[in-house]
Amino acid sequence: MRYLEEFRDPELAERLLKEIHAVTTRPWALMEVCGGQTHSIIRHGIDQLLPESIELIHGPGCPVCVTPLEIIDKALEIASRPEVIFCSFGDMLRVPGSRADLFQVKSTGGDIRVVYSPLDAVTLAVDNPDRQVVFFGIGFETTAPANAMAVYQARQLGLRNFSLLVSHVLVPPAMAAIMESPACRVQAFLAAGHVCSVMGTDEYPPLAERYRVPIVVTGFEPLDILEGVRQAVVQLEAGRHTVDNAYPRAVLAEGNPAARAMLHAVFEVTDRAWRGIGTIPRSGWRLSPDYREFDAELRFDVGGLRADESTACRSGEVLQGLIKPHECAAFGAECTPRHPLGATMVSSEGACAAYYLYRRLEPARAGAR
Amino acid sequence: MCLAVPGRVVRTFERHGTPMAEVDFGGVSKDVCLAYLPEVAADDYVIVHVGFAIQRLDERRALETLAEFRRFGLLDEELIDPFTAEAGEEAVTP
Ligand code: SF4
Numbered sequence: 061m062r063y064l065e066e067f068r069d070p071e072l073a074e075r076l077l078k079e080i081h082a083v084t085t086r087p088w089a090l091m092e093v094c095g096g097q098t099h100s101i102i103r104h105g106i107d108q109l110l111p112e113s114i115e116l117i118h119g120p121g122c123p124v125c126v127t128p129l130e131i132i133d134k135a136l137e138i139a140s141r142p143e144v145i146f147c148s149f150g151d152m153l154r155v156p157g158s159r160a161d162l163f164q165v166k167s168t169g170g171d172i173r174v175v176y177s178p179l180d181a182v183t184l185a186v187d188n189p190d191r192q193v194v195f196f197g198i199g200f201e202t203t204a205p206a207n208a209m210a211v212y213q214a215r216q217l218g219l220r221n222f223s224l225l226v227s228h229v230l231v232p233p234a235m236a237a238i239m240e241s242p243a244c245r246v247q248a249f250l251a252a253g254h255v256c257s258v259m260g261t262d263e264y265p266p267l268a269e270r271y272r273v274p275i276v277v278t279g280f281e282p283l284d285i286l287e288g289v290r291q292a293v294v295q296l297e298a299g300r301h302t303v304d305n306a307y308p309r310a311v312l313a314e315g316n317p318a319a320r321a322m323l324h325a326v327f328e329v330t331d332r333a334w335r336g337i338g339t340i341p342r343s344g345w346r347l348s349p350d351y352r353e354f355d356a357e358l359r360f361d362v363g364g365l366r367a368d369e370s371t372a373c374r375s376g377e378v379l380q381g382l383i384k385p386h387e388c389a390a391f392g393a394e395c396t397p398r399h400p401l402g403a404t405m406v407s408s409e410g411a412c413a414a415y416y417l418y419r420r421l422e423p424a425r426a427g428a429r
Numbered sequence: 430m431c432l433a434v435p436g437r438v439v440r441t442f443e444r445h446g447t448p449m450a451e452v453d454f455g456g457v458s459k460d461v462c463l464a465y466l467p468e469v470a471a472d473d474y475v476i477v478h479v480g481f482a483i484q485r486l487d488e489r490r491a492l493e494t495l496a497e498f499r500r501f502g503l504l505d506e507e508l509i510d511p512f513t514a515e516a517g518e519e520a521v522t523p
Binding site for chain 2: 066076096180318
């Protein structure tokens, strides 16, 4: 596959690494925002190849992981209803709610379908006019255009049996929240490349300026990540804090204008709770007044649920980069991908699952060299 | 679920008035919605996420980035390469 293998070339990786070693003179802490980047970093052992003085802090960029417990509980409640076909991306099924997960609801008779695209859920609604089809619309700005299109199509088709359980989250407000935290150690961001493929880069210069933090738009292949790190370190060493694009083959400054237009028609900004982090102002989307009739939370009365978070799970600290997964006592013991206590152990983009999957049971640097 | 992957457009078509494409991901092909990138044509590379093409992969920019990576370390190699060093000034300029 073109532009995939090339960006995994070990010889070029070697060159980039040399260059990073050459420009680094001091310790720096960089946060990669996106869970896809965390996955790639751990999988390829990139953090262990970097100079000792560069630390990669794993950010909150896994939508599965940050979907709040209350929404999971609402999903479980809706999915249990006999009239409902509940559609979701596969990795939401194992996310623990207060009392169960979607898998358990499925095994006790809930009609839960894993779909590849939200449009598959629209098709299900067309084919099952006597059932209520609900799609679990989670994700960052990358996923939102697909979910927006599903709602748009449902309206075009005049569907009265389709709705969206929305828990969309936005990346730039989360980056701001991380910088505002008194415990914040982040000195530069590797911004989430595919979020920028949709949204473009114009939300980032104000953040870079306000927090005096370099922001480098970064891709997902090993060379992309190394180049993101290199550009961030070059800025840090020079005392600069601007927005750079290290992923120009997939990110234009204006993003994808057609997708942005649809997003602004279908959604509006709202406060959102992030699992393990808390409520971040104006950090998510809900359906706009024009499309509110497709909101599953309004269609099904699911208020008044009380959510109980596991007390052993430290995913909140993991998500904010305050601890590494293996520093949690439950890691690999009570908590594994098969029996996750927290959402960061569920999806392979969650830091806990990435560490578990690639056998990072020891502190990151031990045994690597 | 969050991963988006590049693939090559095999052909484009329309379904219920929506522009679509058959996209090849290294041997596996899937139908992908082109509503957000309607101008894409066969043989273009696109980034696909949950059944939607969200952006084109720009070949020229990809090649430029790779060329830039290839230049890293070149200067060091020339400086330490004994043959280049002995051959004098003419050999240093690439
Ligand atoms: S290892 Fe499990 S319990 Fe510990 S923080 Fe991660 S998800 Fe939570």
